[in-house]
Amino acid sequence: MQDETIFGKIIRREIPADIVHEDEHVIAFRDIAPQAPVHVLFVPKTTIATLNDVTPDQSDVLGTLVLAAAHYARREGLAEDGYRVVINCNQAGGQTVFQLHLHLLAGAPLGRFGTSR
Numbered sequence: 001m002q003d004e005t006i007f008g009k010i011i012r013r014e015i016p017a018d019i020v021h022e023d024e025h026v027i028a029f030r031d032i033a034p035q036a037p038v039h040v041l042f043v044p045k046t047t048i049a050t051l052n053d054v055t056p057d058q059s060d061v062l063g064t065l066v067l068a069a070a071h072y073a074r075r076e077g078l079a080e081d082g083y084r085v086v087i088n089c090n091q092a093g094g095q096t097v098f099q100l101h102l103h104l105l106a107g108a109p110l111g112r113f114g115t116s117r
């Protein structure tokens with residue numbers, strides 16, 4: 001599945017991205033359409049389409065993603081002011097790329113979230 005998404009292409013370096021972190025399990029790069037001064041996407045290298053598809057034996061994937069984001073926030077001096085992490089799931093959740101990913105938003109006070117109506 002990852003191979004079929006734009007994020008798979010980024011992981012394989014088939015299309016460019018502003019990559020800010022990569023290790024064995026996770027790649028992180030700046031969102032092409034940032035919704036905050038800092039907007040970074042954390043994508044596991046495991047092929048999982050949505051949060052719905054994470055099985056109990058893959059809970060380490062979620063832990064790794066969240067901890068990678070928290071580590072990045074500390075590294076970039078964002079942790080004390082604060083930040084938001086978001087995982088959108090399926091259409092009503094606003095998911096547009098069907099490879100599991102976590103958004104890290106920071107750099108300015110963030111508004112409340114909810115429906116678009």
Ligand code: 5GP
Nearest residue numbers: 006017029030031032033088094095096097
């Ligand atoms: P979702 O809506 O699925 O939660 O988040 C997908 C995110 O991927 C969106 O915020 C969108 O701006 C971002 N995105 C889509 N295509 C690309 C791309 O080619 N490069 C980068 N860096 N981000 C992308």
